[in-house]
Amino acid sequence: MSATAWQEQAKDDITTWAVVMPDDADGEPIDWAWVRGLDLAGGIGAVMESAAPSAAGGDGAVAAARGLDAQGLHDALKADYATRDRLEAVIAQCSAAFMGDFDRVLPxxxxxxxxxxxxxxxxxxxxLLLRLGEERRLWRAETERIGRERAVVLHPVDESAESPVPLDDLVDRSAAIAQSRAERRERRRGARRGSDTLMARASLAGVSAHGTDAAEKNGPGHGPERAGRPYPSPDWRDAYLPGRGIDVVMGIDIETTGTDPARDSVLDAGFEYMAMASSRPADAPVxxxxxxxxxxxxDAYGQARLSFGVTPMAAAAGNPFITRLTGIDISRRGDGSLPLFDEWPAAQRGLLARLVAQPYVAHNATFEHKFLMLNVAGYAEAYRAGxxxxxxxxxxxRQWDPGSAPDDAHPYGDNTLDAYAKRQGALPADAHERHLGLEDAHIMLVAMKHHLAALKAAGRGPWGPGGRAGEGGKRIGRR
Structure with missing residues (x-):
């Protein structure tokens, strides 16, 4: 069996998914016959399809892309944008469908x-097509903020001359699509809030002893005061807070080519262990x-680092921003010397075995979680199973560090890993977050241990009035 045979085998699940998830993230009916017809292992891009039977994103596809003329680059990019819009609408709905499948129809x-x-x-x-177009002066590609999102916008190289190819039909709709989905979510939340408010007022459940709604008392989005500024209101992130009984954890941090797990690849993963309430075991490997x-x-032990490659197409396109941020030059990682994370089953199995053995810790953990969901075989199933x-x-x-209080420079508080680690004595003031997996996992765990010790001494956080018993954290099936 080839290393990529599982992608085609996954199509065996389409019949079941079609029952549970008839519509995509944009509310449109999914054409599952179209999904079944995609060559998930060999490649779904216009260039990759023409370069078959080379592996998806392989050297043959790079050569084929370089061989396209101006109109060919235009046509391939236009087709790829359309395919991506259609496929990502399906992917974006999968997590909600899977986690909401309470009858476990989807195994x-x-x-x-x-x-x-x-x-x-x-x-x-x-x-790669965008870069080749720039090299041939067909367009100038700029990543621009559109509303609350970002998208690539193509401009003529010479504004005074006619563009060699039409640009008005080469539109990255990422920002518009994300904005539309956000507006739909907000409308749904607004409808639910309105319904909940009416029910609460009808039953007097939301009225205080003084006849004032709690929401009116604190104001919209504000909790009690902290040093003259509002605490963040409790929100969904609080489910990830540790409890009083937390001890051995595994810290993990990943570095990627971007922020979207359906678009970007994992380049570096680092993890290590630390006991939050006790000392490092005497026989623990360091x-x-x-x-x-x-x-x-x-107090850390069991340190490990995993480095991953990228496709030849990704290497040919390069990623200067990630090189500046992390020092990882992906143009040197496309020769096959490093396996790709989503093509390395042994690494996925080993990582999953560690993730289920004890709580894992990350800073802004939903980032790691989303990449693990779409990369690691068995992770989503284990997560749903609790x-x-x-x-x-x-x-x-955000909730327990007074130094994170909002100020003029940081209206929502400074909660970056760099700032948190410095406030908790895990990183010198003149140093900076390294943006490498193991190094960032280390300063995170050191900061967490320092912070928990201070909170315990002060009777705050997990040891305060709203603290939780046990190890805490987010786990499906536990309230």
């Missing part, structure tokens, strides 16, 4: 993983393999 998440596998390579092709000078293992507990240090900073 597996392999179909969404297969769709994301194909979509990542499609996006690699899009990036691998002080940090790349940053001055990092000491301390076998995975997730703890997040971002809400610890």
């Amino acid at each position: 597996s998440y392999r179909l969404p993983r297969a769709l994301a596998y194909a979509n990542r390579r499609l996006c690699d092709e899009i990036r 691998n002080a393999i940090y790349l940053e000078p001055g990092y000491e293992a301390g 076998e995975i507990t997730i703890v997040d240090t971002l809400p610890m900073s």
